[in-house]
Amino acid sequence: MLIAVGAVELLLPPGPGPLTRRLAATLRTAVQQGRVAAGTALPPSRTLAAEIGCSRWVVTEAYGQLVAEGYLSATTGSATRVRATATPAAPSAERLRKPQPRPEFDLTPGVPDLASFPRSRWAEAYRRAVLGLPNDLLAGRALVATTAARGILTDHLRRTRQVQEDPTQLSLTTGSAAGMGWLTALLVRLGHTRIAVEDPSWPGLRAVARRGGLSPVPVPVDDQGIVVERLHRHRDVRLVLVTPAHQFPAGVALSAARRLELTDWARRTGGLIIEDDYDADFRYDGTPVASLQGMAPDRVILLGSLSKALSPAIELGWIVMPQHLIMSLLGLDLDRIISPSPLTAEALAVLIDQGWYDQHLRAQRLRYRRRRERLVAALAQQLPGVRVTGLAAGLHLPVSLPPGTRTGEVVRHGAGLGLGLVDAARYRIRRREDPGLVLGFGNLRDSRVDEAVRRLALAMAMAKGAATRHGGRSSGSSALTAG
Ligand SMILES: Cc1ncc(COP(=O)(O)O)c(C=O)c1O
Incomplete structure (x- = not known):
């Protein structure tokens, strides 16, 4: 589910794990990534508990944990806020040692073609x-x-x-x-x-x-x-x-x-x-x-x-x-x-x-141009309801999703299908309703583009199915039938 903190909406993932821990993790990540600005007041524990549908204790525990870690500050009688100098806690030694595996289909923006x-x-x-x-x-x-x-x-x-x-x-x-x-x-x-x-x-x-x-x-x-x-x-x-x-x-x-x-x-x-x-x-x-x-x-x-x-x-x-x-x-x-x-x-x-540097840039330009064209073509073919925006440039493709799409759900289902996706909302400071993704194609092998789009179509269909089952708004697009 989505929870509102300041001007942003955060995705509180469903289990596994205790709700307190999941809530603390969601807030911690949002502060670390700069999505929730320093000084932002967190919703009162009673309000957030009502929104989530849990006991107030769950929220006060999560807030307390983050105050202890230095991400939030609490003063009696006023709102709990994101600390001005929220310093990320040191990652655990185990996490440091373990390199995080890249997703099978890496559509994270900003990553260049590592194989070349x-x-x-x-x-x-x-x-x-x-x-x-x-x-x-x-x-x-x-x-x-x-x-x-x-x-x-x-x-x-x-x-x-x-x-x-x-x-x-x-x-x-x-x-x-x-x-x-x-x-x-x-x-x-x-x-x-x-x-x-x-x-x-x-x-x-x-x-x-x-x-x-x-x-x-x-x-x-x-x-x-x-x-x-x-x-x-x-x-x-x-x-x-x-x-x-x-x-x-x-x-x-x-x-x-x-x-x-x-x-x-x-x-x-x-x-x-x-x-x-x-x-x-x-x-x-x-x-x-x-x-x-x-x-x-x-x-x-x-x-x-x-x-x-x-x-x-x-x-x-x-x-x-x-x-x-x-x-x-x-x-x-x-x-x-x-x-x-x-x-x-x-x-x-x-x-x-x-x-050699110029030569490399020329080769990369050709490689990325072809890859982008292939991605645009695959999207047009398999997901005509998805609109590509932006120039033919760089290593990322911004796309608008059909109105009503729960992008957070698409990202979540995508992760289960091996896709690394990023919700366009992650980059917004002020909340806006238009759903979208920012697809990084830099590190997506050409031969995997069609399959990545097929899985994206599946993730969108799953997100739409879940929304419909829960009485949520449907996307109203016929484009979501998975290939
Ligand atoms: C918009 C933008 N600016 C700058 C950078 C580069 O940062 P750095 O040179 O620190 O890797 C990135 C990297 O992802 C970026 O996306």
């Missing part, structure tokens, strides 16, 4: 890096150790993303989220307290911002990207986090008019735009739009990483900052960015220098 990681090329690049790195640079992660690599990456970004920078503006990181963490500390020091974020958006970066002390302010997205006009309503907000090349998860590009409007907003307010350029290498219907950073290098901070192009396991990303921000760093006693290993940085430089 260029192992031999990476191994060769790394071998050259190990043999070529001077002894002195083996001393550590010092900035100087990555100087050559930063120059090569700067050229690459200038050529492929029209980024305007010199290598002093580029710092290497261990990924976009890590870069965002460091950047948040800097921005808080400079006096920022709030950050506008796209609604919907990936919870990862906004959770990092929130943990670092910036409260996210949701701004809606339409078919042209973030609605800049709505940003003007928040006069005290001078920061915005956006995905202009390919909005995550809506899959649209920021329109030319909005790009101008947004950079204009930044110039007029002295604001800063953080551009999350997470999958811009992958556009299948033409050339990717250039980075926003290239339009307003003094107003845009660009975040990028190898997580989509190669693999998150490489742990290498970058951050490109305006000169004036670099200058303001000088007076601040801020921890240094956590840089990747100089060997990893050097291996990337070899990969780019040899032309």
Whole structure:
């Protein structure tokens, strides 16, 4: 069943296991994933107990458990709330040791094609890096150790993303989220307290911002990207986090008019735009739009990483900052960015220098384009009631489900059928009723696309059947007959 907490609905799964434990797990996961914002008041225990149809004791026990773990705070006489600095509890040693198996049909967004990681090329690049790195640079992660690599990456970004920078503006990181963490500390020091974020958006970066002390302010997205006009309503907000090349998860590009409007907003307010350029290498219907950073290098901070192009396991990303921000760093006693290993940085430089990185990107573009087309065709054939939205780009496909579909139930039945599915609601900050999924096709083998869609059709039919049995609204679509 679904329970409402603040502005989001959470799926309380049916057994097995005691209800207290299931309720605590549902709330804990929602806080860890950033779905329920810090400060959110939880429903009074009596209200939630009535909604679930259980004794009040079950709810107070679950709340008490999470207060003890540091996720919630309770003050006598006022509501139990999500703690501002809800720190995830350490995972159990057993869980740490056990790698979580990936679902048989992995439709989780954000995962690249793991089978086509260029192992031999990476191994060769790394071998050259190990043999070529001077002894002195083996001393550590010092900035100087990555100087050559930063120059090569700067050229690459200038050529492929029209980024305007010199290598002093580029710092290497261990990924976009890590870069965002460091950047948040800097921005808080400079006096920022709030950050506008796209609604919907990936919870990862906004959770990092929130943990670092910036409260996210949701701004809606339409078919042209973030609605800049709505940003003007928040006069005290001078920061915005956006995905202009390919909005995550809506899959649209920021329109030319909005790009101008947004950079204009930044110039007029002295604001800063953080551009999350997470999958811009992958556009299948033409050339990717250039980075926003290239339009307003003094107003845009660009975040990028190898997580989509190669693999998150490489742990290498970058951050490109305006000169004036670099200058303001000088007076601040801020921890240094956590840089990747100089060997990893050097291996990337070899990969780019040899032309192997471009070759890999070309091959991946072709591979993903074909896979996406196959997925779109299979959906049209087996599930005509499902509507595909977004551009032919990236590694994910947003889909709208027929009105009335209980998406949470589809995800749950899908899991039983070996499908890893993600409810589009996971990315929304403000609740909306339109049901949908965000299908990641990056790591779904071509030969499994048709079968994955067949199982999705089955999961939808099962969810619809359950809703009908329980007197719920049916989807009203004839498209749900499983193949
Ligand atoms: C929208 C978005 N931005 C950024 C990232 C990349 O984060 P990182 O470089 O930390 O792996 C992801 C990864 O899933 C993402 O989905």
